[in-house]
Structures are given as structure tokens and as C-alpha cells.
Amino acid sequence: MSGQFKRQLRQSEFRLLFASILLAGIALGAVGIFGDRMEREMVNRTSAMLGADAQISSTRPLDDSYGLKAEELGLEVARSVNFMSMIINDRGSRLAGVRAVSSNYPLRGEIVLKGQGNLPEGQKTRSAPPVGSVWAASQLSKSLGLKFNSSVQLGDSVFKYQHEILLEPEGGAGMLRLAPRILMNLEDLGETGLINPASRARFRLMVAGDRDALSRFEAAIKPKLKEYESWRIADTRQQQVRNTVGRIVSFIRLAILLSVVLAVVAMALAAQGLWGKQANEVAILRCLGQQHRQTLKRLARSYLGAALPAALIGVLTGFGLQAVAGKLVEDATGIALPPASWMPGMIAVIICLLSLVAVMLPIMISVKQIPAISLLRSGQTDEIRKNRLAIYSILVFLILLTVFLARDLTLALSVLAGLVVATVLLWSCIRVLIVLANRYIAPKSSAWYLAVKAICSNGSRSAWIASTFAAIMFSLILLGLIRGEVFEAWEKSVPDTAPNLFLINIKESNTEPLKDMLVKSGVTKADMYAVIRGRIAKINDRDVASLDFKSAESRHRINHEFNFTELSDLPADNTVISGEWFSSDEPGLSIERETAQVLEVSAGDSLTLDVAGIFFTAPVTSIREVKWDNMQPNFYIIASPGVLGDAARNYISGVYVPQERGDLVYDINRQFPNVTAIDLGMLLERFRKLANQGSGAISVVFLFTFASALLVFIGMIQAQKPSRQREIALLKSMGASRKFIKNSIFTEFALTGFIAGSVACILAMLSSWLLARNLFELSFNIPWGALALYIFCGTLIVSVTGFLSIRNLLNELPVKLLSPGFVK
Amino acid sequence: MDKVNIPPEHVIAQTIRINKSVTMGPETINILNDVSLTIYGGTSASISGISGSGKTTLLGILAGLDLPSSGTVSLLGQTINDMNEDQRAQLRCGKVGFVFQSFHLLPNLTALENVSLALEVVPNSNQIRERSLAALEHVGLAARSRHLPSQMSGGEQQRVALARAIVTKPAILFADEPTGNLDYATSAQIEEMMFSLCKDFHSALVVVTHDKALAKRCDQHHVIEAGRLV
Numbered sequence A: 001m002s003g004q005f006k007r008q009l010r011q012s013e014f015r016l017l018f019a020s021i022l023l024a025g026i027a028l029g030a031v032g033i034f035g036d037r038m039e040r041e042m043v044n045r046t047s048a049m050l051g052a053d054a055q056i057s058s059t060r061p062l063d064d065s066y067g068l069k070a071e072e073l074g075l076e077v078a079r080s081v082n083f084m085s086m087i088i089n090d091r092g093s094r095l096a097g098v099r100a101v102s103s104n105y106p107l108r109g110e111i112v113l114k115g116q117g118n119l120p121e122g123q124k125t126r127s128a129p130p131v132g133s134v135w136a137a138s139q140l141s142k143s144l145g146l147k148f149n150s151s152v153q154l155g156d157s158v159f160k161y162q163h164e165i166l167l168e169p170e171g172g173a174g175m176l177r178l179a180p181r182i183l184m185n186l187e188d189l190g191e192t193g194l195i196n197p198a199s200r201a202r203f204r205l206m207v208a209g210d211r212d213a214l215s216r217f218e219a220a221i222k223p224k225l226k227e228y229e230s231w232r233i234a235d236t237r238q239q240q241v242r243n244t245v246g247r248i249v250s251f252i253r254l255a256i257l258l259s260v261v262l263a264v265v266a267m268a269l270a271a272q273g274l275w276g277k278q279a280n281e282v283a284i285l286r287c288l289g290q291q292h293r294q295t296l297k298r299l300a301r302s303y304l305g306a307a308l309p310a311a312l313i314g315v316l317t318g319f320g321l322q323a324v325a326g327k328l329v330e331d332a333t334g335i336a337l338p339p340a341s342w343m344p345g346m347i348a349v350i351i352c353l354l355s356l357v358a359v360m361l362p363i364m365i366s367v368k369q370i371p372a373i374s375l376l377r378s379g380q381t382d383e384i385r386k387n388r389l390a391i392y393s394i395l396v397f398l399i400l401l402t403v404f405l406a407r408d409l410t411l412a413l414s415v416l417a418g419l420v421v422a423t424v425l426l427w428s429c430i431r432v433l434i435v436l437a438n439r440y441i442a443p444k445s446s447a448w449y450l451a452v453k454a455i456c457s458n459g460s461r462s463a464w465i466a467s468t469f470a471a472i473m474f475s476l477i478l479l480g481l482i483r484g485e486v487f488e489a490w491e492k493s494v495p496d497t498a499p500n501l502f503l504i505n506i507k508e509s510n511t512e513p514l515k516d517m518l519v520k521s522g523v524t525k526a527d528m529y530a531v532i533r534g535r536i537a538k539i540n541d542r543d544v545a546s547l548d549f550k551s552a553e554s555r556h557r558i559n560h561e562f563n564f565t566e567l568s569d570l571p572a573d574n575t576v577i578s579g580e581w582f583s584s585d586e587p588g589l590s591i592e593r594e595t596a597q598v599l600e601v602s603a604g605d606s607l608t609l610d611v612a613g614i615f616f617t618a619p620v621t622s623i624r625e626v627k628w629d630n631m632q633p634n635f636y637i638i639a640s641p642g643v644l645g646d647a648a649r650n651y652i653s654g655v656y657v658p659q660e661r662g663d664l665v666y667d668i669n670r671q672f673p674n675v676t677a678i679d680l681g682m683l684l685e686r687f688r689k690l691a692n693q694g695s696g697a698i699s700v701v702f703l704f705t706f707a708s709a710l711l712v713f714i715g716m717i718q719a720q721k722p723s724r725q726r727e728i729a730l731l732k733s734m735g736a737s738r739k740f741i742k743n744s745i746f747t748e749f750a751l752t753g754f755i756a757g758s759v760a761c762i763l764a765m766l767s768s769w770l771l772a773r774n775l776f777e778l779s780f781n782i783p784w785g786a787l788a789l790y791i792f793c794g795t796l797i798v799s800v801t802g803f804l805s806i807r808n809l810l811n812e813l814p815v816k817l818l819s820p821g822f823v824k
Numbered sequence B: 001m002d003k004v005n006i007p008p009e010h011v012i013a014q015t016i017r018i019n020k021s022v023t024m025g026p027e028t029i030n031i032l033n034d035v036s037l038t039i040y041g042g043t044s045a046s047i048s049g050i051s052g053s054g055k056t057t058l059l060g061i062l063a064g065l066d067l068p069s070s071g072t073v074s075l076l077g078q079t080i081n082d083m084n085e086d087q088r089a090q091l092r093c094g095k096v097g098f099v100f101q102s103f104h105l106l107p108n109l110t111a112l113e114n115v116s117l118a119l120e121v122v123p124n125s126n127q128i129r130e131r132s133l134a135a136l137e138h139v140g141l142a143a144r145s146r147h148l149p150s151q152m153s154g155g156e157q158q159r160v161a162l163a164r165a166i167v168t169k170p171a172i173l174f175a176d177e178p179t180g181n182l183d184y185a186t187s188a189q190i191e192e193m194m195f196s197l198c199k200d201f202h203s204a205l206v207v208v209t210h211d212k213a214l215a216k217r218c219d220q221h222h223v224i225e226a227g228r229l230v
């Protein structure tokens, strides 16, 4: 076997096949493993925000069976109860969100504490306050003037105040529902007497563990969930592209996908080239009396014998590369990605071998079609090369592979459709060029003419080169464009002037003086939004209690209180998707898209809102799409001014406080003691840091893809060497100078590169526009400057790389180039 | 190796009234018409004729590489008309040798490996290396055993091909214009070698040639004209 392998390695096509498997291994290994680590890191981050991998949340105490099931499946379990209560100390009292948590809270992420005594600033902990102690958020501890070890009363119990919390997992609550929070141990809860069956509280069961156990847990409990219980998992796949994390994960998948598709194309090219030679060998073996089966065995052995080591070495190399990349990311950002797991490596090896099978199988099948008689006549084995079956099988394999890797049909189809259209278009372009060139270009002795002639007379070779160039450029441009879009969107989502201070519980009488104070302190925009708490009582005059909803979620939402507001202007980042925004004094309601879906209402229906026992009825006049991550107060239901009459309301505001006015919070607390100020500065800081890290990591993934594309491209030119060799020999024997040939080859590559690059650019833009719109939910602007640059770089890369890889042929004597066994 | 020692005067390959026609679109081309030919063990036969007269076609059918449209063909004492490709291959295995006009050596194999190939396809063959080296010695190329075809001249390549053809000591050797690509002196050398090796191994020889001198050396001499023996 090793002898056979050695013999095979003497063929340049075989070396190329070996190299492309190696390459596929490296690409799949590096990008696959690295991408997987990134993805897990992203999931961890979402988990850290939630404080767990998943949670069940309920308005009533949770049944024990959930916790038992989770423990049985080997998941870690933590519990929490959230409610509002008055916090009292010797300086006064405050309404605060109390979170009573079991000692092992949080399961994911950590609580960041303020330095105090010998506790360093920013100390992180992964446990709850000890029994008898409470920790409080900065705003609360500042407004009540809490001191270390001072006493705080909560219900019937008195606690020792221990730490100030800078940051803690938000626990699934939206940013705006972050009332200043106090954290206590769940064991102390009973004694406070604050929780009884009638109290309004939210009970959570949080779980963490491996994906497998999680999905088994999900499957076990989901059917049992009552209507007032909800399940949430910090899996990026479920949130998909709704947020930035989802977008990054999609992007990584896209990058992996493209690397693999490119590598398989390279393998197919190498295999086709190899087959031209192998057909001759098969015919000789046939003449010598070998039976089909033996021939097949012989071929399979030599291919697998080469593919397996190539795949293994490739994946191991890829592993090494991604380890280095991981280290670089860690050094640059201080973030240690989760360790590499076996799975993506194994998958990489398997995909390499499967690709080989897909590429070689149809060719092996056609072994039967090779007649021994072909040796007596030349030219007959050539027919085998144009094996349609082989092309179809590679296409089918690529589609399956793409769908498998993308785990997302839209993504897979967009990529494939783009590639197919690119190839077809390129073929057409080349054909048109050939026709035009043949008709209009008069023969003359110039390198330019020779280049055009070379492209024309080798229709199939030119088309192969051009399509491959185009496919590669297409992929890279697409990736580049999307990468820019993803990060621009991210940066835009947290502008430097994003509100970093939220003010809630503002009394109507305080709005004007507070506004004055903010403006005096340098705050430029201080919009006050009314918040009116209420329920939905009737839909189209029918009591909601009597309505049947399709999902349990609907019932859950209906039973809940909403925050209504009254606004005359459509808030920024909101878009009306059906109906019309309030125009005149007509009363109306505008509902957020998902809420409308859940409540099963659309524009034209009417809703009756219940605010503290008083009913207000108005028609739904519009459905809105809301950008939730815009860091502004957002509302599910907006009423036109006056609809809610004089219902009790208070106000909220989100403002950007310049860094140098960081002490504004204290002034507000002093002057408006009942206004609650929530400082988000630290959270925003964290978010920005994450964006930077993500950007860096994605650049690494992008580099991998680029590198593999470049190598694939070089491999492709290698595959064309034999025919080039004959051409050069012919030209030389006819007396063409080295310089003349050099110029013509360079021109040919540049021309091909330019055509391929231009078509690829146009297609990449079309596809990324589609992707940006449908997959990433982003707006898309055509970057003209970048496109010109891409085309230029493409042409340059194609001509330089192409030229460099066949330059050595130029120095050979023509007679050598013509000898049958000579392949450089 | 099961050596078939077919004595002289014993029929080793035979065609009885064979026809070969191919259809190309609407047209049917008759390549061979009513050809009957018998080759005896240990003897030599030449086939000559102008280009396109059907020599290669006839050789291919005689060797079992191709089947006639009608008529009977037998090889090594068996009728091959009803055999499938695998069965015909099995029949050839180790007992039939070939020399082609364009050598058909595998470019990625050394001279020795090219010769060994003929033994490798024969089940249970032993001493492959030794026997291949011996065959190379017969054609005077033992010193070049590690060279690739691209490092050898045309004549040397054809000698390697000859070594590959006789290494199994075949009962019959088919050669289609073996010297067609070589100069006069080299041709003579190759021919000489081919005849003497066939004699040494008691192999029958069927050679297609334009070369009158070569044709004359053969025991039988056939001329084909537009698909008919004359």
C-alpha cells in the first residue's frame, strides 16, 4: 500500500489531490474548531447574561418536579424569587426589586462587587450573599446611604448590608425592568414574611449543564409547562439573528461554509485532472488481464491511503493554527475561549473523506466504461474525463454539505445559489468574450492578442479558471461585505451617546424640574415617557377571559400587566409595518409586531385597556416593528395622546450623561428622592468591549477563509499546468521569446481575473444584499469604493499568483516540456 | 504460474468469418468483412495493409479486447464470443502480452515498477521483483530499472514495454506497430529482441506492421485491404 502511495505521489495531479484534502482538513479543522469555540463562547456570554443556560420562570411557586427532573439529568439547579418590596434603614425607605437566590446563584456569569475594605474593586463572585446578609445595587446603596455591616430591614427581618453590586446577571429581565436591586439568600425569604400565595412575585428555576442534558430537560418539561410558566434558553440558535450574538454566530458559520465549499471544489478539480491519467492506467491493467473488481480495489486503496493521512495531518495542522489564533485572541482581549472539543475535529476528518468519496466515486464507477481497446487508439480515454455524473455528484454533495454545515436553509441556499449563478454567469461571459474576440480581434503578433486567443481557444480551461476565481472572489467579497455590515450594525446599536442613565418612577409634577436640572448638567436630550400600568381587558369587546388563544404564551401575556404609554410621534427605531401612525386627534393604539401576533390582533381590531379599574377603549391603528436593542425606552402598546384620559401615570427617561458628570446621580437622588436612577454605564462599557472582542475574533476566522481560498486558487492553477506546458513548448518551438510568452500569460491571467472579479463583485453584492436583508436583518449600502478596490485586488492577486505558479515553466527547454512524463 | 504450453500446430487464436461494423449516426461502417485467420502456438504472424484498412481492429478482436459483430473468435482454446469483459480479462491474465505503438508505460512508475505491474495483476504471483529484473535484463535495461519513462528514450521505453509484455512468459504476444514511433536502427533492435524472446518463451507472436522486412520474418503473412484478407 505504501509502495502504491509512493508511486501515486509521483503524479502532480495526485499530489494536488493530496494537497487539497490536506487543505480542506486545515480549513475545516482551523475554522471549524475555532468557530465552534467562538460559538460556545457566545453561548456562554448569553448564559452569563441570563445567569444560567436556561430557566423556567413563573408567576407562581414552581412545582418540585422540575427541579428533580433537572437534577436527575445531571443539570445544576439554582432558584430565585423576585418581587418588589420596601427596603428600610435608619435614613429612610426605598422601593426595590428584591431577588432572593439560592446559594449557588449565578450558575453562569458572575456578580461584580464594588471594592470595600480589603475587597478589591470589581471582585467577581459566583455565589449568593450568605444567610443573614444582603447585597445591594449601587443606586440603592447610595440613595439609602448604606454602610458596610449596617442594618437593613426587609419585611419582618433585619439583614446586615454587606456589599455594593456593580453588575449582576440580568436574569432575563429587560434592561428597563432593572429596578434597583437587592440580593438576598433564598433561605432567609420565609422569615421576612414577604411572600404569600397572593403576592406578586416571579419564581425562577435556573439550570446549567451540557447541551445534551439541556435539550433532554427541555423536551421533558416543555409539555408540562402551565400557561403561567415560561421557558427560556440561552442558546444562540433560538435567538438566531435577533441579536448581535446570533449574527456573529451566523457569520462564523458562513465563513466555515465557504472555506469548505472552496476546498471541495479544489478536490474535484484535482480529481478530474488525476482521472485523465488514471483512465490510461485502468486500460493498461485491463489489457494485462485485471478484473474490474481488482482494479476498483486497487484505486480505492490508493486514494483512501492518501486521503486518510492527508485529512488527519490537515485537521491536526488546523487544530494547531486555531490554537495559535485562540492564544492571540486571548492575549489581545484577555478572553480565554472555551477549550477545543473533539467533535468539530472529527467532523472535519469525516467531511474530508466523504468529499473524496463524492469526488472519486462517480469516476470509479466509470472504470467499467474504460475499454481496453482504447490503448490501441488514442483519444478514447478523454471521453471519461468529461464525466457528467462526476459533476452532478459533486454538486449534490456540496448542497448536502452546505445544508449540514449551515444548519439554516436560507443561509445554505443563498450561498449555493450565489455560487451557481456566479458560475453560470461566468461561463456565459467567457462564451460571449470568445465569440466577440473571434469576430473582432484580428490576428497580430502581440502578447495581448495571444492572451485573448489563449482564453478563447481553451474555452473549458478558461471557464474553469474564471469560475473558480469568481467563486473564490465572490465568497471573500461576500464575507468581507457582511463582516463590515455586522460590525457597523453593532457599533450603531450602542452609539457613544447611548443612554447610560435611566430614570424611572418620575412623578408628573417632577418632570419639568427634573428636565431643567438635566439640561443644566449638559444632557442634551431628556425625553420623558409616560408609563401607565394596566391590563388588556377586552379584545373587540369580548372579555379576554372568554377568548381562546392558540398558544399558552398568549394567555401568559394577557394575564400580565403592560406598560402603556401615550405618544404623538413615532419613536425613532420604530417602523409601522401595517396600518398608519396616529395622524390627527383620532384615538388609536399602536402595537408591537410580536405582541400583536401573540394577542392575535391586527390593525382595525379594538382593545379595551384596564388601568386600575377604569376602562379605555380604542381601535388598533398600527402595528410596529421595534428595534429592541436600541437602548431606548420601548413600549409594546402605545396610545395616542388622550386615549388613557387621566389614568395614573409616572414617567421614565433614558439620558446620556457625559462622563465628567458622573456625579449627577447623587444630585438627582438628593433633589428627587423618589426618582429611581439606574446607572448603566458599566453595562454599556461591557457591551462595547464584547463588540471589540467579537470583531477581532471574526477577523481571525475571516483570515482562515482567505488563506484557504488563496491556496485552493493556487492548486487550481497547478491543475492547469500540463496544458500550459504544452502551449509554452509549442510557442517556444515556434520561436516566441521568453518575454513575449511571459507578457501574454500575465495578460491572460489579468484579463481573466478582471472579468471574474467584476462578475463576482456584482453577484456578491446582490447576495449580500439578500443576506443582509433576510438573514441578518440589516440595512445594506453599496460600498462602491470597496468594490473597485476588490476588483483591483482580485485582478492583481489572480495575475500575480497565477503567473508566479507557472513561471518555472518558462525556463525549461521546449524539448523537455514535450516529453510525456514531464510535469513540473 | 499455470503456464499453458500450447505446442506448435495447436491453434492458439482464431477468427472464423468475422465481421465488424460500427454505426455512426445514420451510417454503418463495415470495418472488417468475413475475416478468417488462425494463429498456431509458437509461430509468428504479421498483418499489414494501408492505413485505415482494419489492422488494429482485427488485432483487438484477436486479443479479446473487442468483440466482432458476427463470426466466432477463440483465444487460448476458448470461444470468447459469449464471455463478458471480466471473463475475457481473466483469460488474458498472465497469458497474453501486448506491445503498443505508443508504448503506454505509466509515467509515474519506474521501469521496474512498470514491468512488475504485469505480474501484480496475476493472482498469487511470486518473486515479482526478481522476475521483473530478469525481464529487464532480457531487454538490456537492468541498469535503468529505477528510471521513470520520462528519463528514457523512445526505444528504451519500448524495450521496457517489451519486458512488461514477456515477463509473464505469455502464450501469445500482440504487437501493434511496435516500431512505428522509432527510428530505423532502433526498430531493428526491438524487432530482433521481440522475435528472439518469443522464440525463447515459445510464445506465439502477432504483429501489425508496415515494415516489409519485419513481415517477411514471420511464419505467416497476412495483408488486409478495406477490411478483407487478401
Ligand SMILES: Nc1ncnc2c1ncn2[C@@H]1O[C@H](COP(=O)(O)OP(=O)(O)OP(=O)(O)O)[C@@H](O)[C@H]1O
Pocket: B022, B024, B029, B031, B049, B050, B051, B052, B053, B054, B055, B056, B057, B058
Ligand atoms: N470506434 C470506431 N468508430 C468509427 N470508426 C472506427 C472505429 N474504430 C475504427 N474505425 C474505422 O475503422 C477503420 C479501420 O480502423 P483501424 O484502426 O483498424 O485501421 P488500421 O488499419 O489500424 O489503420 P492504421 O494503419 O492507420 O493504424 C478506419 O477507417 C477507422 O476510421
Ligand SMILES: [Mg+2]
Pocket: B055, B056, B057, B176
Ligand atoms: Mg492501427
